[in-house]
Amino acid sequence: MQDLVNTLNGLVWSPALIYLCLGAGLFYSIVTRFVQVRHFGEMCRLLFSGKKSEKGISSFQALAVSLSGRVGTGNIAGVAAAIGFGGPGAVFWMWMVAFLGAATAYAESTLAQIYKEEDEGQYRGGPAYYIEKAMGQKWYAWIFAIATVLACGLLLPGVQSNSIGNAVETAFGAGTMIETGFGLISSAKLLTGTVLVVILGFIIFGGVKRISRFAEIVVPFMALGYIIVACVIVAMNIEQVPGIIALIVGDAFSPMAGVGAAIGWGVKRGVYSNEAGQGTGPHAAAAAEVDHPAQQGLVQSFSIYIDTLFVCSATAFMILITGMYNVHGAGEGVFLIQNMGADVAANSPAFTQAAIESMMPGVGKPFVALALFFFSFTTILAYYYIAETNVAYIRRTIKVPGAMFVLKVGIMAATLYGAVKTADLAWGLGDLGVGLMAWLNIIGILIIFFAVRPAMASLKDYEDQQKAGVSEYVFDPEKLGIKNADYWVKRLKRRQATAQNEMDVPGAVPSAD
Known part of the structure; x- marks a missing residue:
């Protein structure tokens, strides 16, 4: 199984995909005139100015849901893997894919807002929806939807639960070994997997509103706590920071692990962590209640900065400052740098746990286990919501009785399976x-x-209204030549009809909506 997964990954993650991710980010950065820089202030303002409704969630909640998908095990174990297999220079390429990917995130999230739909009392949208409506290729949209249900419903949850299980085992011990149908499993991993599944079931059977409320509370708390610990460790070793930055930048173009390895692992783990271009973020973006599609595109663009430039960098600096890492060479058991035991897995939270433990004895291992629980668990919730949205897309054409229930059971089973399996297989599937x-x-x-x-027409329209100093933004897709944006056309007509009715009432003041 491991050999098959490795072979398939060799095909999927060929150099072509690496350069496609970087190239798309550079392309959208240029055509939007680096929207991720020009509108940084507007991104911050929009975070807290949004509203929610019975059908949609607020911009901040949508940011929290998408961040719950972005901020996960990739920020702890993923950064460790990038350094372990690509060298310190891989961190530079994670930064690059984040900076450029912020423009990609704007484009895909704006598209999700433009082509979103109302479905059973809530907003739905994402790549499957905008591929069908903007490209006019329903077959391609179906391929994406099916691939996403498989990826987010079965393949990706196991990566998150695997890291939680490994972190708990490292922090508190394996306990007794139990013979099961999956092989010999530690009681710590089995108990962790069971607890995850029970909590997961309680939340996902409550719907997107319960997921968004949970994410809105947990995501800012866990990210802030993790960054504070990282800042303390960096402050304790502040004199090393210039040297670490020089190491990251210098190794990005050196042959330590091969320039190709640094780029490959940096981009692969960068895309896994911040998900720019992957197509997951647009699902949460479509669920937001906003006045203009570009607004949520800007908010989602900002989430890339939080994920990679803040949280991933925090992990990287802790690992590199403390020297708690190995860099694997080309052969089995060959190390270009070996500061830890040869049996320490790079595809695990071990580097990060050791880094914090070395500076805060007795704290590092349990702290990372707790952080990973929140980081990874909220990511699993985001994966469920994404898979659910694509099942809903498929059901628009084919009514499949019990499809949502099967999805819930499937993601719970995948979570349990990942918690008890080896890290290499879980990461390979992810x-x-x-x-x-x-x-x-x-x-x-x-x-x-x-x-x-x-997406470009939407950005220009938003910027024109900004310059005009409007008090409330309006999006008219037909005026911009955008077809099939049915939700926004209906919304505009409702607002115009309401305004006309209020004007016809003597003494009435037109409402804002």
Whole structure:
């Protein structure tokens, strides 16, 4: 199984995908005139100015849901793996894919807002929806939807639960070994997996509102706590920071682990962590209640900075400052740098736990286990919501009785399976899922750009209204030549009808909506 997964990943994560991710980010950065820089202030303002409704969640809640998907095990174990297999220079390429990917995130999230729909009392949207409506290729949208259900419902949850299980085992011990159908498993991992499944079931059977409320509370708390610990460790070793930055930048272009390895692992783990271009973020973006699609595109662009430039950098600096890492060479058991035991897995939270433990004895291992629980658990919730949205997309055409229930049971089973399996297999399956989605989504948004350019039209319209100093933004897709944006057309007509009715009432003052 491991050999098959490795072979498939070799095909999916070929150099072509690495350069496609970087190239798409650079392309959208140029055509948007680096929207991720120009509108940084507007991103911050929009975070807290949004509203929610019975059908949609607020911009901040949508940010929290998408961050719950982005901020996960990739920020702890993923950064360790990038350094362990690609050298310190891989961190530089994680930064690059984040900076450029912020423009990609704007494009895909704006598209999700433009082409979203109302479904059973809530907003639905994402790549499958905008591929069908903007490209006019329903078959391609179906391929993405099916790939996403498989990736987010079965392949990716195991990566998150695996890291939680490994962190708990490292922090508190394996306990007794139990013979099961999965092989010999520690009681610590089995108990961890069981607890995860029970809590997961309680939340996902409550719907997207319960998921968003949970994420809104947990995500800011866990990210802030983790960054504070990282800042304390960096402050305790502040004199090393210039040297660490020089190491990261210098190794990005050196042959320590091969320039190709640094780029490959940096981009792979960068895309896995911040998900820019992968097509997961747009699902939460579509659920937001906003006045203009570009607003949520900007908010989601900002989430890339939080994920990689803040949280991933925090992990990288802790690992590199304390020297708690190995760099694997080309052969089995060959190390270019070996500061830890040869049996320490790079595809695990071990580097991060050891880094914090070395500076805060007795704290590091349990703290990382707790942080990983929150980071990874909220990511599993985000995966469920994404898979659910794509099942809903499929059900628009084919009614499958009990499809949502099967999905819930499937993701719970995948979570339990991942918690007790080896890290290499779990990460291999996760990389496969990420790669498939990234291929399909990035090609889709590039084709849409050259065909109809709706995200660019939306950005220009938003900037024009900004310059005009409007008190409330209005989005008119027909005026901009954007077709099939049915939700926004109906919304505009409702607002115009309401305004006209209020004008017809003597003494009435037109409402804002």
